[in-house]
Amino acid sequence: MIGKLNHVAIAVPDLAAATAMYRDILGAKVSAPGDEPDHGVTVVFVELPNAKIELLHPLGDNSPIAPFLERNPSGGVHHVCYEVGDILAARDRLKAAGARVLGGGEPKTGAHGKPVLFLHPKDFCGTLIELEQA
Numbered sequence: 001m002i003g004k005l006n007h008v009a010i011a012v013p014d015l016a017a018a019t020a021m022y023r024d025i026l027g028a029k030v031s032a033p034g035d036e037p038d039h040g041v042t043v044v045f046v047e048l049p050n051a052k053i054e055l056l057h058p059l060g061d062n063s064p065i066a067p068f069l070e071r072n073p074s075g076g077v078h079h080v081c082y083e084v085g086d087i088l089a090a091r092d093r094l095k096a097a098g099a100r101v102l103g104g105g106e107p108k109t110g111a112h113g114k115p116v117l118f119l120h121p122k123d124f125c126g127t128l129i130e131l132e133q134a
């Protein structure tokens, strides 16, 4: 069911420092930071030949990644995103299999303007999974 790896998201306490590290030390192509108020994050995209890295930094008072950064003050891998062809079909299949789909199971518009859903990390080896309709 899942297809390509779309991105790995890394929560960072200092977005400018993380961006400079990817650009200047790792030699990657990085985007300008973009605010995503609906998701409570500011994002920098790191473009790799086969996938993206998203550097996430909290935006606003109720950012969903703020508790993660409190537990991981130097940052860490926050989620991985896999592509699916039909997000509603994927959701229904996962629910039927007993997996927990976060946020009531209704897709939101993600960072790339496409529908996304998140799956409970306790059902997937301790990893928060994002599904994005390709």
Ligand code: CO
Pocket: 007, 009, 054, 079, 081, 111, 130
């Ligand atoms: Co993501």
